[in-house]
Amino acid sequence: xxxxxxxxxxxxxxxxxxxxxxxxxxxxxxxxxxxxxxxxxxxxxxxxxxxxxxxxxxxxxxxxxxxxxxxxxxxxxxxxxxxxxxxxxxxxxxxxxxxxxxxxxxxxxxxxxxxxxxxxxxxxxxxxxxxxxxxxxxxxxxxxxxxxxxxxxxxxxxxxxx
Amino acid sequence: xxxxxxxxxxxxxxxxxxxxxxxxxxxxxxxxxxxxxxxxxxxxxxxxxxxxxxxxxxxxxxxxxxxxxxxxxxxxxxxxxxxxxxxxxxxxxxxxxxxxxxxxxxxxxxxxxxxxxxxxxxxxxxxxxxxxxxxxxxxxxxxxxxxxxxxxxxxxxxxxxxxxxxxxxxxxxxxxxxxxxxxxxxxxxxxxxxxxxx
Numbered sequence: 563x564x565x566x567x568x569x570x571x572x573x574x575x576x577x578x579x580x581x582x583x584x585x586x587x588x589x590x591x592x593x594x595x596x597x598x599x600x601x602x603x604x605x606x607x608x609x610x611x612x613x614x615x616x617x618x619x620x621x622x623x624x625x626x627x628x629x630x631x632x633x634x635x636x637x638x639x640x641x642x643x644x645x646x647x648x649x650x651x652x653x654x655x656x657x658x659x660x661x662x663x664x665x666x667x668x669x670x671x672x673x674x675x676x677x678x679x680x681x682x683x684x685x686x687x688x689x690x691x692x693x694x695x696x697x698x699x700x701x702x703x704x705x706x707x708x709x710x711x712x713x714x715x716x717x718x719x720x721x722x723x724x
Numbered sequence: 725x726x727x728x729x730x731x732x733x734x735x736x737x738x739x740x741x742x743x744x745x746x747x748x749x750x751x752x753x754x755x756x757x758x759x760x761x762x763x764x765x766x767x768x769x770x771x772x773x774x775x776x777x778x779x780x781x782x783x784x785x786x787x788x789x790x791x792x793x794x795x796x797x798x799x800x801x802x803x804x805x806x807x808x809x810x811x812x813x814x815x816x817x818x819x820x821x822x823x824x825x826x827x828x829x830x831x832x833x834x835x836x837x838x839x840x841x842x843x844x845x846x847x848x849x850x851x852x853x854x855x856x857x858x859x860x861x862x863x864x865x866x867x868x869x870x871x872x873x874x875x876x877x878x879x880x881x882x883x884x885x886x887x888x889x890x891x892x893x894x895x896x897x898x899x900x901x902x903x904x905x906x907x908x909x910x911x912x913x914x915x916x917x918x919x920x921x922x
Contacts, residue, residue: 578730578742580764584816587771587809597805600773601798608781635773635805 590638597635599644599655604633606651613651621650725903727872727918728761731819737915740819740829740863742873743900766861766876770808776801779878786880786887804858804878811853811861830868833861836897845910846901862893864900867912874900 587593607613615633619626622643631637632647639647648655660666671682725745732739742763760768769775780787780800787800795803818827836848847865860879863871875896877889884890904910909918 578728578761578764580730580761580767581816581819583764583767584812587767587812588816593771597773601777601801604774604777630774633774635771 592638593635596632596637596639599639599647600633600635602653602655603647603651606653607633618647618650622646725899727909727915729919730761730763730873736912737919738867738869738912740815740871740873741915743875743896743903761873762875763861763873766873767808767812770804770859770878771812773801773805776804776878780804783880783887791880791882800858807853807857807859811851811857811859814853815851828869829871830865833863833865833871836862846904848897860890860893862897864897864904866909866915870912870915872900872904 603618607615607618615629616626619629622629624643628637632639632643637643644655666685669684669686671684673680673682725743727741728744729737730740730742732741740763742761744761777797780797784797787795787797792800814832818829818832821827830849833849833851836850840847849863849865849871851861851863853859858878858880859876861873861876863873865871875893877887877893879887879890881887881890884894907918908914
């Protein structure tokens with residue numbers, strides 16, 4: 563059967579596989595993550611004299627086809643694979659954003675002296691759950707003596723400028 | 725070279741079709757008895773991070789012009805991937821819901837040349853995700869709801885004549901028009917005889 567006859571045979575009705583591909587891409591939104599990792603892997607290999615896809619496959623003890631799928635951004639990677647890739651490339655491939663237990667809080671403290679009023683904004687990173695942290699006691703914990711110290715410094719430089 | 729359906733009304737043959745070009749065994753995109761049409765190939769490529777990265781790296785000098793306003797390589801890769809996603813979703817939504825509404829494919833495929841007010845036979849058209857977008861699907865219009873895709877490109881220059889790949893796309897459109905003329909395909913109805921000859 564010639565290619566043209568073949569085409570006509572498959573042309574009746576909907577024949578392209580595009581729709582299945584589109585549905586797959588639409589349903590599997592994790593592909594966005596996969597593509598972000600793929601870019602970082604490709605960038606790490608790009609221009610490296612020691613590393614290419616084949617060598618990376620050997621390092622990770624996986625098939626070259628597996629690496630090919632990874633760099634296309636089409637692989638549903640396991641955490642184990644991401645970790646191993648990261649180690650082999652010496653590149654961080656995923657990062658963990660701040661979350662409520664380590665996010666930075668800004669606290670505003672108003673301190674008044676005889677000559678001026680200063681509003682101090684203090685950033686606090688909560689590495690542990692600060693059970694003691696309430697609006698009422700924050701001033702005492704973080705604002706108290708240090709706030710007055712800063713105010714004194716400002717007062718002095720202000721006077722020097724004058 | 726031939727035409728296959730992407731999503732086509734089985735009775736009227738209205739819908740989106742695509743050209744498919746012959747490949748030889750050994751060619752990278754050769755699929756025995758299962759040829760990949762131009763339309764399908766575009767989305768395979770545009771959603772492939774390796775393809776997109778290699779293409780932009782190969783065309784680095786085009787990416788570093790004022791046209792891209794200092795965008796990084798990663799910005800451009802991200803732009804191509806997200807545009808591909810948006811364009812595919814636009815067409816998929818039409819393929820799924822379009823026939824239930826009054827929407828016509830000509831709302832997606834616009835004349836290739838801006839300010840074209842006449843409607844020539846085999847009008848050259850383009851589809852893109854958004855104004856200022858990088859991706860183009862090129863097609864020939866047979867009717868307000870019938871288009872045949874000839875190819876597409878990641879367009880990195882203002883004019884198609886400024887890059888070898890878009891020049892090639894212009895040539896493909898001309899070849900496609902010749903093919904349609906040679907097969908007497910001028911209107912949607914003519915596709916019926918093309919697909920199902922007596």
